[in-house]
């Protein structure tokens with residue numbers, strides 16, 4: 001079960017649109033999806049055509065008046081179940097104030113669902129309060145829609161700070177992937193914002209850009225995902241690609257990443273892992289990969305060493321017309337792929353490779369032990 005928080009404390013940047021349409025696309029791919037509306041405004045609920053404002057939702061679940069499963073509305077869209085929300089959710093924070101472990105309420109309720117769903121998408125509210133913290137605490141990854149604006153970068157940095165705090169406190173690994181929404185890549189401003197995200201912030205940046213189209217607002221108005229309303233419009237095609245990017249990254253990591261344990265009793269295991277990580281840090285080595293014969297506009301690197309997030313924790317250099325990727329890794333054997341001008345492929349300059357789960361090959365990198 002992959003739990004994804006769609007979060008950005010800025011309003012109107014495409015969170016709900018992304019949560020609904022990514023859920024619908026994953027449902028179309030045969031995934032069992034649960035969409036959780038965690039915004040008291042209930043836009044995700046309305047956006048999939050559920051207009052009844054009196055249905056039990058997370059408010060009742062947090063008040064222990066209902067089980068999460070009692071609140072689930074089945075098949076609101078093909079393959080997608082929904083936990084709805086309404087304005088009562090806004091009062092949950094004050095109600096739970098002072099209660100122990102209140103930031104892990106959602107995680108506790110999701111634990112029994114781990115066999116029922118492949119993906120849980122949480123549509124977060126436009127703030128970094130109790131509800132968003134609960135979503136981040138439960139999630140294994142964060143998707144952050146960003147539209148080009150002066151404040152967008154500041155917002156990502158704040159979200160990153162909160163995520164870092166949570167990761168440190170609870171020993172989590174919670175990568176953030178930014179999805180550019182309504183970016184006109186031909187404008188210099190949008191280009192500058194993207195460049196800043198890529199170079200200054202330690203977040204992943206999706207290769208998919210969700211284009212602007214009036215169909216998105218029309219679909220929301222009619223309470224339908226784009227898969228039902230206008231499956232061929234630009235944004236629908238983009239969300240389709242986003243779902244494929246997500247599934248592809250997951251298949252590639254499936255063999256190498258241990259599944260995150262949802263069980264509450266696992267805290268000691270996490271502690272052991274974190275101690276191992278601390279010890280390993282001492283042995284990390286600087287790796288410089290030089291690519292002699294690759295002629296492209298953009299070269300990214302993703303592998304076991306950076307959780308398969310293109311260019312995360314990797315410095316890119318140009319030396320004598322060659323691309324160089326510089327990063328650190330502890331001794332071991334790593335699988336990786338290159339993303340050459342947006343296309344994922346094995347490293348053509350490296351003969352060491354291994355078949356991967358999706359019918360292609362991954363390249364292999366060995367980092368020897370140095371004494």
Ligand SMILES: Nc1ncnc2c1ncn2[C@@H]1O[C@H](COP(=O)(O)OP(=O)(O)O)[C@@H](O)[C@H]1O
Pocket residue numbers: 010011012013014015016017018043126181182210211212213214216217220235
């Ligand atoms: N790709 C897009 N093209 C056109 N309009 C969009 C697009 N994505 C989102 N919107 C519109 O922008 C507004 C804000 O989107 P929404 O998903 O509700 O943001 P948030 O949940 O972050 O507040 C909505 O009116 C939505 O229909």
Ligand SMILES: [Mg+2]
Pocket residue numbers: 015016017039043044123124
């Ligand atoms: Mg919203």
